Amino acid sequence: MDIRELKKLENKRKMNKGYMWALFCALLWGIWYIPGTIIWAVPPFDAMWINIADPTGAGTYESATAATLVVAVLISAFNALTVIIALLIWNGALGKFGEMKRTLKEFHPCSKWFFLASIFGGPMAILGSFIAIGFVGAGFAAVAALLYPVIGSVLAYYWYGEKISKRAALGIFVIIAGGLTIFVGGALAEISAGNIAWIGYAGGLMAALGWGIEGAIAGKGLDIAEPDVGIAIRFIGENLLWWVLIVPAVALAGYPIFEYAIAAFNPLSILVLAFAGITFGFCYVCWYKSFPLIGVGRGQGIGNLYGLCAVIFMYLFLAQVPAWTVLVGGALCVLGSFVMISEETGDMESLRGE
């Protein structure tokens, strides 16, 4: 084999590795919606919702919207907490604490990007997802966020000139068509039933925007940082946002959020939250690892298969039967991802224009 062939092979191997990471991300992300749904029914979160929604006990549930929002905040905060525990163990196992300290010290050139990413990824995307789960349902929350690669790839293209080939653009387009089929199908059914949960749909939109912006910002920070370290720093940032700013702010607004936070330290809730932390933490590790290898647009595109994974897992484990629009949309998502994967990548050496 001559050197050109070897080079092509090596490049191909690199791209395949990137696609593999992105695919793992999709699987883990899809699984995450299981604990993300169950947690609402686990003590103390179930009692928390009822007590805030119906403070007089009259069964009128006059504050149901506020209750769902406050519970979503506490669940998101705990999600961030268990994710950072999983990520610190991961970085410890890889022996990367030294690198983490070095990267943290370089706030201005480097770690500021990860803190910025945590704002969009955390209080925007993850809270938005939990709001969508709480108001509409996990299946909807999963597919609503499917639109995030559009935002991610367009931003990456205009901001730092990341190449998007025609093939990749076509794949992204098909995936979006699939996402829209699922999204619009659900919304239409609710509108015809005369009862649409607008806040839940806004949550879905927050998730799509937040994750798209996060991906593009993270790509910028990853230029000069290691992914495992970068993602851990991003979640340190998110934990600070939740536990130093948002949770205390909710408590100051008069909601008993700290009482329920302490009550959350019971075996069942720890088990479910740990499940969420492990799946979400490692889904993020895989996501970030794929970006430098295949680029933000493609990484997010393949990661998008999570929508389909989530629908399958919700059906298998929680017996939530998908509507036909979900099945058609899911099929389109798979098709779009294959359009992207089947691209000939042997000649592609760099993802950026010079």
Place this chain on the structure above:
Amino acid sequence: MAGLRPIKFRLLELFSDEKEHWNNEIVEQMQKEYGMNSNFGRDSLNFDILELASGGMLRSVESKVDEDGVYKKGFLLHKYVITDFGKTRASDACLMYV
């Protein structure tokens, strides 16, 4: 290990002399500096170089098969040079380029 900068910062710094360097030589030097002497440390450093290259900060100018096993026998060795984009990012990271 006081005073060490993040690995990719240091890698860009090593390339910022604008000369061409073989990946195995850079990896070897980095292994010494950061005390990453295991095979895992070696592969992880090489992966960082790969990431910089795919991010467009380094460009491969020459490749050869590692016949003698100086790095990994039978694998490709790459000679890289820093790109203009790499210089920009290096100066963002407060390295010597201004």
